[in-house]
Amino acid sequence: MLNSSFVLFYVQDAAASLKFYSQLLDREPLENSPNFAMFGFDSGLKLAVWSRDAAKPAPVAEAGGCELLFMAANVKALDAMHDDWRARGLPIEQEPVTLDFGYTFVALDPDGHRLRVLAPVSESSHQHA
Numbered sequence: 001m002l003n004s005s006f007v008l009f010y011v012q013d014a015a016a017s018l019k020f021y022s023q024l025l026d027r028e029p030l031e032n033s034p035n036f037a038m039f040g041f042d043s044g045l046k047l048a049v050w051s052r053d054a055a056k057p058a059p060v061a062e063a064g065g066c067e068l069l070f071m072a073a074n075v076k077a078l079d080a081m082h083d084d085w086r087a088r089g090l091p092i093e094q095e096p097v098t099l100d101f102g103y104t105f106v107a108l109d110p111d112g113h114r115l116r117v118l119a120p121v122s123e124s125s126h127q128h129a
Contacts, residue, residue, distance in 0.1 A: 006048065
């Protein structure tokens with residue numbers, strides 16, 4: 001059975017992405033080189049950024065075709081994260097909204113990769129519109 005615990009984003013400027021994700025995630029990379037950096041999460045997931053110019057074979061897709069999802073503990077925590085990310089200057093692609101799968105918003109990293117935050121909500125809980 002296959003198992004994966006790794007997400008890789010191709011970026012224009014690996015150093016800028018290293019700085020962005022170090023600050024956003026409040027952690028240092030597990031690995032770091034001029035064209036590559038990798039971060040580890042407590043869940044075991046790893047996020048890596050690799051310079052588009054150094055990647056072999058060269059990537060053909062642009063950013064925004066997938067999302068990195070972060071779970072918030074609840075609606076209040078999601079709203080606090082939204083406010084924090086906005087204050088940090090992250091572009092907000094989608095303001096907080098309740099969709100079929102929960103309360104969510106989407107921000108973008110410097111390359112336009114989508115960072116979705118989700119707080120699952122039940123039908124009995126308070127819903128934002």
